[in-house]
Amino acid sequence: MRRSQLLVFTTCYNERENIGRLIDQIIQNLPHADILVVDDNSPDGTWEIIQEKMATCPQVVGVKRPRKLGIGSAHKYALFYAMREGYKTLITMDADLSHDPKYLPELLSAHGPGVFVTGSRYCPGGSCDYKGYRNVISRLGNFAARLALNIKVKELTTYYRVFDVDSLRSLPLHRVHAAGYSYGVQLMYYLRHAGVEIREVPIHFTDRTRGASKIPRAQIVLSAVDLLNLAAKRLLIFRDLEPDTFVHDACSNCGDRVLAMKQRGSRDPKNITRTTEDSRAYQCTSVGNRSYPPVYTCLACGLEQVPESLMPERLELFYKDVVDDTYLLNIDARTHTFQRVFDRIEPYLPRKQHPRMLEVGAYCGLFLKEAERRGWSAHGVEPSTWAARYAREVSGVCVHEGPLSENLAKLDRKYDAVVSWDVLEHVRDPLGFLRECAGFLEAGGMFCFSTLDIDTWPPRLLGRRWPWLIDMHMYYFDRHVMKDMLARAGLELLRTESYTHYARLSYLITGAMRVLPQAIGRLLRPLTRLVPSGVLVPVALGDVKLYIARKTAN
Numbered sequence: 001m002r003r004s005q006l007l008v009f010t011t012c013y014n015e016r017e018n019i020g021r022l023i024d025q026i027i028q029n030l031p032h033a034d035i036l037v038v039d040d041n042s043p044d045g046t047w048e049i050i051q052e053k054m055a056t057c058p059q060v061v062g063v064k065r066p067r068k069l070g071i072g073s074a075h076k077y078a079l080f081y082a083m084r085e086g087y088k089t090l091i092t093m094d095a096d097l098s099h100d101p102k103y104l105p106e107l108l109s110a111h112g113p114g115v116f117v118t119g120s121r122y123c124p125g126g127s128c129d130y131k132g133y134r135n136v137i138s139r140l141g142n143f144a145a146r147l148a149l150n151i152k153v154k155e156l157t158t159y160y161r162v163f164d165v166d167s168l169r170s171l172p173l174h175r176v177h178a179a180g181y182s183y184g185v186q187l188m189y190y191l192r193h194a195g196v197e198i199r200e201v202p203i204h205f206t207d208r209t210r211g212a213s214k215i216p217r218a219q220i221v222l223s224a225v226d227l228l229n230l231a232a233k234r235l236l237i238f239r240d241l242e243p244d245t246f247v248h249d250a251c252s253n254c255g256d257r258v259l260a261m262k263q264r265g266s267r268d269p270k271n272i273t274r275t276t277e278d279s280r281a282y283q284c285t286s287v288g289n290r291s292y293p294p295v296y297t298c299l300a301c302g303l304e305q306v307p308e309s310l311m312p313e314r315l316e317l318f319y320k321d322v323v324d325d326t327y328l329l330n331i332d333a334r335t336h337t338f339q340r341v342f343d344r345i346e347p348y349l350p351r352k353q354h355p356r357m358l359e360v361g362a363y364c365g366l367f368l369k370e371a372e373r374r375g376w377s378a379h380g381v382e383p384s385t386w387a388a389r390y391a392r393e394v395s396g397v398c399v400h401e402g403p404l405s406e407n408l409a410k411l412d413r414k415y416d417a418v419v420s421w422d423v424l425e426h427v428r429d430p431l432g433f434l435r436e437c438a439g440f441l442e443a444g445g446m447f448c449f450s451t452l453d454i455d456t457w458p459p460r461l462l463g464r465r466w467p468w469l470i471d472m473h474m475y476y477f478d479r480h481v482m483k484d485m486l487a488r489a490g491l492e493l494l495r496t497e498s499y500t501h502y503a504r505l506s507y508l509i510t511g512a513m514r515v516l517p518q519a520i521g522r523l524l525r526p527l528t529r530l531v532p533s534g535v536l537v538p539v540a541l542g543d544v545k546l547y548i549a550r551k552t553a554n
């Protein structure tokens with residue numbers, strides 16, 4: 001809750017020896033400021049000290065993230081937090097006391113509307129404790145950044161900074177990549193590009209006296225690559241420099257309200273739009289429509305998602321109306337996929353007489369048919385009227401139409417296993433969905449499912465051309481977020497592996513033609529006539545994962 005116009009921010013990982021003293025000294029120097037501290041789940045007891053401070057100092061707000069999401073991401077969190085809460089001024093600083101809080105009043109007095117201030121080791125009057133190798137790297141890094149980006153300031157890499165929060169609102173913050181230490185340089189570049197005045201105030205930079213330095217050497221190389229990338233952009237024509245449009249929706253996993261735009265929706269590049277309202281886009285086989293949903297990253301837990309306010313209002317109705325004859329063209333491959341998936345999960349399933357299974361999102365009933373063949377008593381629910389009817393009348397399995405919540409009376413109270421294939425990324429509330437599924441399990445029962453993993457090479461390499469970046473996918477999980485989310489739902493993750501789809505070779509080539517640029521796609525066309533039509537090939541690129549989890553308790 002905002003008490004002041006001024007916010008001081010710091011982020012820490014294993015700073016038990018420094019964080020308490022830092023907070024005390026900030027309060028001494030700026031008694032009227034609010035203080036935000038982000039802790040990346042430090043194992044050394046840092047969070048406990050932050051909690052003590054929160055209990056005794058009402059101006060301190062602490063945020064504990066479930067894992068180490070990185071310094072750039074934490075700083076980005078602070079920018080969005082300051083904008084959302086309506087602060088006028090934001091000061092950022094390191095938590096290891098290398099930024100002496102005695103400079104805070106001086107930095108603040110150099111600041112004003114439309115002005116950005118950085119504490120500077122290298123402007124006249126500034127100094128730094130670094131010696132030898134670290135001194136050379138730091139000076140070289142600043143020199144290279146100054147040259148590459150044509151910014152006439154001496155200090156680009158320290159995080160001791162004062163921002164006019166209003167000037168942040170005009171920046172394309174989604175262009176500032178938060179993964180590494182070069183985040184600070186990128187941010188300064190976009191500030192200058194937006195016409196913000198940059199001032200330097202000399203500081204003495206103290207080398208940390210307690211705790212260990214945490215900049216890995218590989219980061220120096222990665223930062224150099226980022227710098228070259230930024231320098232190249234400076235010489236090229238910019239695309240997508242529109243400022244971010246802000247949403248304040250709660251994250252579906254952790255409930256925090258700091259969602260940063262990652263990917264604009266593609267319907268109108270000037271504006272964020274809802275995802276499409278066309279039900280054809282919600283077919284299981286609608287890959288290749290080349291329309292992108294607006295994706296935001298939760299900076300508190302890492303979940304990538306379409307914010308609730310940008311989801312189609314009629315999402316559930318679309319799934320009810322889906323008719324998807326293309327799915328049936330590839331039915332032998334899909335049956336084979338489910339047989340192999342069953343082989344993978346079978347060793348984890350309870351061994352008992354008359355085992356019972358529930359499938360949520362059973363579509364045409366192909367998996368349940370396999371489950372029955374292996375001796376399971378199986379039920380399914382499926383929102384699509386067309387698919388549920390196919391499951392009953394052609395596949396010959398028990399599938400009820402509609403969402404889980406409308407079928408409670410028709411289902412058993414408890415099952416030995418619940419499964420759900422490629423469903424979680426489609427639902428409005430995945431945590432609620434997981435809790436609902438867990439509610440149907442006996443303690444010790446198994447929940448097996450598949451979903452997307454965005455933290456893999458295909459999405460990184462293909463970007464917007466990644467075939468699973470499509471309007472009907474509301475969520476883009478990774479393994480770490482998934483583990484966190486399962487724990488919140490009372491499920492313990494036992495195993496994660498790549499999910500293997502099988503497909504006809506000709507089907508894959510046709511799919512690749514839709515995803516690749518047209519000129520390259522056309523080159524593939526002759527192949528579709530050459531390959532034997534019945535050949536099934538496994539596809540396991542890692543971007544879809546199979547998860548096996550166990551219900552921990554009732």
Ligand SMILES: [Zn+2]
Pocket residue numbers: 251252253254255256298299300301302303
């Ligand atoms: Zn979150």
